[in-house]
Amino acid sequence: MDEFALIDRYFRRAGGAGVRLGVGDDAALLEVPAGRLLVAAVDTLVEGVHYPPSLAAADIGYRALAVNLSDLAAMGAEPCWATLALTLPAADADWLQGFADGLFEAAAAHDVALVGGDTTHGSQTVISLQLLGHVDPDRALTRAGCREGDLLYVSGTVGDAAAGLELIVAGEGQGDLQQRFRRPAPRVALGGAVAGLASAAIDLSDGLYADLSRLLAASGAGARVDWQALPVSAALRERAGDDAARRLALGGGDDYELCLAVPRDRAAEFEAAAAAAGATVTRIGEAVAGTGIALLNGGEPVDYRHAGYRHFDDGETA
Ligand code: ADP
């Protein structure tokens, strides 16, 4: 199968809102609605780095889109179009079919059209997916708007995906925790519903501690976070125990939930909007003057040493 047959067979699908021209020409032609800002994000998945080689092709396809949907969710944006750069060691029909099925399943769930890409041969599977969407200029969420006194919220539960990945790597592929890694549920509806209410947002790809730290640094604020308030699932507590579950909730990545800051006087409106969007949100603390995160359990500092995953970390820097 040559490159063009492969693209036609697995990746060419007609239609999509705002698509004047999709897969097949030199570039796609897309209509951004008048008065909206174009929003762009890209994420790369490298086999063995971002997912274990044992992960099913359909899960890889699903994740490739889901992780980008999560970035647009964190901006309060509406996702619309994707392009896909695929590097493959071989054109394995079963793998490609599974990958395309998973990718288009996530795309259908969020009305995203695949409008182009690039397909190349290489020694290792590398999937780079770019997602485009748009947002109301007055409602775009960024990491930078959190102010002292704002309340901090997290959607869903955190720590599950990291535990799930450990189980998958250990050879236990199925289960609720594993499903959280295999099929992230990006909070697109929540992001859209609370844009204009939240003061700042970030999606949780590298773990709550690391990602909240980024939001705080961008905003010029610190935070007090309540250890007991961290939303951990019953499944994770059963599996890991309460203390380890909370450490995973802070340090484990891949949850793709949102962490949001909300001015106190908008909190009731925010909680109502989140509920209407079908999302559970948990208040985990508040923003304070200063920098960094103070973790408190019943008012006492918690001994938590953060060791988040970093690409290219030589181990010499914190
Ligand atoms: P060019 O050489 O002009 O860049 P290509 O031969 O790379 O064009 O691609 C042909 C068409 O197929 C283009 O419209 C491109 O966007 C699309 N395409 C290539 N690879 C993929 C892919 N993996 N998924 C979706 N569309 C793709």
Ligand code: MG
């Ligand atoms: Mg090309």
